Amino acid sequence: MEFLNSFILITNYIIIPGLTYGSQLALGALGITIVYTVLRFSNFAHGELMSFGTMSTILLTWIFIDSNIKFGTFPTAIIVLPFSIIFTIIYCLLVDKFVFKFYRQQKSKSVIVLIVSIGVMFFTGGLIRFIIGPGDKNFMDGERFILKAKDFKMLTGLDEGLTIKSTQFVTIILTILLVILLFWFLNKTKTGKSMRAYSDNQELALLSGINPERIVLITWIITGTLACVAGTLYGLDKSYKPFTYLHLVLPIFAAAIVGGVGNPIGAIIGGFVISFSELLITFAYKKFFFYILPNNFLPDGLLQILSTDYKIAVSFIILVLVLLIKPTGIYKGKIIK
Amino acid sequence: MQDKQHIILLFLSMFILIAFVGFFQSWNLALTIFNLCIISSIMSLGINIQWGNAGIVNFGVMGFAALGGLANIIVSMPPTAKAWDAGAIYILIGIIIFILSIIFSILVWLKSGLSKKKKYIINFLLIILGYFLMRYIIDSPIKAIESIEPAKTGYLGGLDLPVIISWPIGGLLAALIAYVIGKISLGLRSDYLAIATLGISEIIIYILKNEDWLSRGVKNVNGLPRPVPYEIELQSEPWVLELTKFFNIPVSEISSILVKLSYSCIFLLILIGILLLLEIAQKSPWGRMMRAIRDNEVSANAMGKDIKTRHLQVFVIGSSIIGIAGAMLTTLDGQFTPVTYQPLRFTFLIWIMVIIGGSGNNFGSIIGGFLIWFFWVQSEPLGLWFISQITTHISDTNIIKGHLLENAAHIKLMFMGMILLITLRFAPKGLIPEVKR
Numbered sequence: 001m002e003f004l005n006s007f008i009l010i011t012n013y014i015i016i017p018g019l020t021y022g023s024q025l026a027l028g029a030l031g032i033t034i035v036y037t038v039l040r041f042s043n044f045a046h047g048e049l050m051s052f053g054t055m056s057t058i059l060l061t062w063i064f065i066d067s068n069i070k071f072g073t074f075p076t077a078i079i080v081l082p083f084s085i086i087f088t089i090i091y092c093l094l095v096d097k098f099v100f101k102f103y104r105q106q107k108s109k110s111v112i113v114l115i116v117s118i119g120v121m122f123f124t125g126g127l128i129r130f131i132i133g134p135g136d137k138n139f140m141d142g143e144r145f146i147l148k149a150k151d152f153k154m155l156t157g158l159d160e161g162l163t164i165k166s167t168q169f170v171t172i173i174l175t176i177l178l179v180i181l182l183f184w185f186l187n188k189t190k191t192g193k194s195m196r197a198y199s200d201n202q203e204l205a206l207l208s209g210i211n212p213e214r215i216v217l218i219t220w221i222i223t224g225t226l227a228c229v230a231g232t233l234y235g236l237d238k239s240y241k242p243f244t245y246l247h248l249v250l251p252i253f254a255a256a257i258v259g260g261v262g263n264p265i266g267a268i269i270g271g272f273v274i275s276f277s278e279l280l281i282t283f284a285y286k287k288f289f290f291y292i293l294p295n296n297f298l299p300d301g302l303l304q305i306l307s308t309d310y311k312i313a314v315s316f317i318i319l320v321l322v323l324l325i326k327p328t329g330i331y332k333g334k335i336i337k
Numbered sequence: 338m339q340d341k342q343h344i345i346l347l348f349l350s351m352f353i354l355i356a357f358v359g360f361f362q363s364w365n366l367a368l369t370i371f372n373l374c375i376i377s378s379i380m381s382l383g384i385n386i387q388w389g390n391a392g393i394v395n396f397g398v399m400g401f402a403a404l405g406g407l408a409n410i411i412v413s414m415p416p417t418a419k420a421w422d423a424g425a426i427y428i429l430i431g432i433i434i435f436i437l438s439i440i441f442s443i444l445v446w447l448k449s450g451l452s453k454k455k456k457y458i459i460n461f462l463l464i465i466l467g468y469f470l471m472r473y474i475i476d477s478p479i480k481a482i483e484s485i486e487p488a489k490t491g492y493l494g495g496l497d498l499p500v501i502i503s504w505p506i507g508g509l510l511a512a513l514i515a516y517v518i519g520k521i522s523l524g525l526r527s528d529y530l531a532i533a534t535l536g537i538s539e540i541i542i543y544i545l546k547n548e549d550w551l552s553r554g555v556k557n558v559n560g561l562p563r564p565v566p567y568e569i570e571l572q573s574e575p576w577v578l579e580l581t582k583f584f585n586i587p588v589s590e591i592s593s594i595l596v597k598l599s600y601s602c603i604f605l606l607i608l609i610g611i612l613l614l615l616e617i618a619q620k621s622p623w624g625r626m627m628r629a630i631r632d633n634e635v636s637a638n639a640m641g642k643d644i645k646t647r648h649l650q651v652f653v654i655g656s657s658i659i660g661i662a663g664a665m666l667t668t669l670d671g672q673f674t675p676v677t678y679q680p681l682r683f684t685f686l687i688w689i690m691v692i693i694g695g696s697g698n699n700f701g702s703i704i705g706g707f708l709i710w711f712f713w714v715q716s717e718p719l720g721l722w723f724i725s726q727i728t729t730h731i732s733d734t735n736i737i738k739g740h741l742l743e744n745a746a747h748i749k750l751m752f753m754g755m756i757l758l759i760t761l762r763f764a765p766k767g768l769i770p771e772v773k774r
Contacts, residue, residue, distance in 0.1 A: 041528075042528040042531070042532065099758060099762075102762060110527070110528060111394060111527040111528060111531075112761070112765075114394075114527075114528050114531060115688065115692060115757075115761065116757075116758065116761055118685055118688065118689075118757065119689075119754045119755075119757035119758040119761065120754065120758070121685075121754070122681075122685065122689075122750050122751070122753045122754030122757065123750070123751050123754025123755060123758065124754070125681075125750050125754075126747050126748060126749065126750025126751030126752070126753075126754060127751055129744060129747035129750065130744045130745075130747045130748060130751065131744075133740075133743065133744050134744075134747065246680070246681065250532070250535060250536055250539060253532050254536070257529070257532065307547065309543070309546070309547040310543055310547065312539075312543070313539065313540050313543040313544075316536035316537070316539050316540050316543075317540060319532070319533070319536045320521075320522070320533055320536055320537060320540075323522065323525055323529055323532075323533050324521050324522065327525060327526075327529060
């Protein structure tokens with residue numbers, strides 16, 4: 001019984017939040033990885049693209065709620081997702097047409113394009129704040145919980161409660177679906193294969209008759225989709241504030257690099273490595289040991305490795321460590337000169 | 338000769354812009370902008386020597402500037418006597434133990450002939466041991482120090498020296514940290530280096546925000562001493578009162594203008610000093626070598642140049658310049674507020690200044706710093722004016738108009754993005770291009 005209690009405690013405070021945050025990071029990191037392998041630059045504007053997607057979702061959600069279109073207890077934000085994905089893709093394509101295309105044709109160095117992406121980041125950030133304002137927006141409606149702590153305690157008779165928020169459930173399910181779809185596309189379809197060929201060797205791909213503009217188009221469609229979904233899920237789970245998305249770029253980069261830049265599986269693994277280490281290092285283990293240790297062995301203090309204030313800093317520390325020890329990441333990624 | 342005229346023209350128009358602010362808004366505001374322009378220019382000079390001369394991407398401006406700010410506290414605040422009794426020495430010992438464990442694990446990594454697997458395990462254990470030993474030693478003194486009058490002190494305090502000393506100390510502190518960062522991360526490719534430095538600068542800010550015993554964290558350190566007299570002292574001086582009569586403006590305004598003017602003079606001297614040193618460095622054989630390394634690492638290496646050491650050198654120099662500027666900024670503000678350190682304002686804005694001014698040209702960085710800071714401050718009223726101009730025909734009760742006016746301030750981000758994108762596209766060399774030598 002005591003053991004079960006400690007297990008539920010860990011599930012409630014580490015496993016479920018870790019899976020949720022990890023999924024959000026993984027989707028973001030996938031977007032960065034795909035731009036990096038196909039278009040060959042580190043896209044600092046990705047956080048703002050996520051923010052843009054979330055903003056479209058919020059605006060559409062407001063419109064839907066205003067016109068009384070409801071789908072039971074299901075969150076409206078998920079219903080409008082397909083439409084906001086389209087908006088995000090259109091924005092990505094416009095940015096590519098007016099900004100990135102030029103540098104691709106010039107074959108500019110990747111670091112120059114990185115600085116260009118900072119310009120895009122500034123512009124998009126300003127546009128978003130201009131349209132929706134800098135304040136906090138909560139756009140979650142419908143049923144908030146799938147499983148409440150009280151119900152769980154009643155059901156099992158344990159001391160520890162288990163809560164599953166519906167946003168957490170939706171995040172995990174949607175991430176699994178999207179990842180399966182993406183891998184099917186990359187590995188099984190002809191377009192996906194030609195995309196991988198293009199990212200491996202541009203000249204050779206051109207020689208075999210692959211149309212580069214089409215590859216770029218598809219890359220932005222995938223990136224826009226991933227960014228919009230990742231941003232919306234993050235906003236649903238926490239709450240939407242344009243400012244936080246700027247700070248989200250770094251954990252996402254950390255996830256992409258830890259897993260191995262240029263490797264989609266690595267990006268997913270990296271997302272979970274980052275999210276779980278953030279939680280494991282800042283979790284106060286006192287209650288956990290309270291259940292499994294005899295009482296007189298229990299030490300004082302919260303038994304916390306680092307205080308919760310350092311939660312996000314943990315991802316940067318891991319990022320720096322990985323860059324130093326194994327710059328190619330867990331799964332060996334691609335290094336682009 | 339064309340170049341010199343071009344530079345003089347640009348600087349003249351910059352001063353006219355600032356004078357416009359003086360005439361139409363207020364001289365106080367104009368001087369505030371001018372002072373911050375100088376600090377921004379010094380920061381962009383620091384980035385310029387790294388990026389423009391050596392091709393190193395340093396996205397850690399924010400961290401180094403904050404370290405300069407920390408130097409202000411360490412140098413100029415009065416020490417908290419009780420804190421030293423409460424066991425400040427233990428904190429020092431704890432941190433030294435942790436650093437020793439890291440140094441020892443690096444030695445194991447480099448010098449011992451063990452297999453890789455064993456090295457990983459030993460290093461892991463060493464660092465974990467060092468960390469928990471440190472926590473065991475420092476946790477209770479930290480608690481004791483932070484509970485000494487938390488509303489007023491609750492931190493170690495400083496050395497109670499004149500604040501102007503903190504500027505070189507800030508540079509030294511930044512140089513020291515830059516040495517460590519550079520040593521470990523300069524081997525990385527440019528975009529990894531960018532992300533790594535950005536990450537490290539965030540870690541520095543997190544430490545400053547949360548280690549209350551060092552910098553009072555988010556409670557801020559207020560009332561830092563000044564190198565110039567206070568307004569209130571000036572207001573009783575007879576010559577100030579005479580000036581008041583002469584210009585016919587209130588005494589409160591003239592005293593604050595005088596304070597700002599004296600800051601401007603000190604800052605201007607430092608800017609010119611740093612500029613001269615950098616120009617000499619750029620023209621020297623050392624500068625030629627740095628450019629050779631930037632343009633072609635392989636051939637520079639073949640000519641016997643030690644690329645790693647040179648990169649480290651220039652990284653440390655540039656970062657210490659940023660540290661000096663950061664210390665000056667905190668002195669000017671009179672307070673140290675860790676939450677104000679945002680990558681957008683401190684890292685990316687400085688980068689925009691360097692790119693717009695012209696990477697590789699020191700004068701370019703200065704004009705970039707002036708111009709971008711000027712528009713960063715002034716684009717808010719400009720944006721408001723612009724929005725109210727285009728919406729004059731819409732009635733005041735319209736929701737869209739209200740919304741637009743409310744969010745007009747955020748136009749400045751869009752504006753900065755646009756300037757950067759347009760410069761990179763149509764004039765990638767910037768306002769004052771690098772001189773071909």
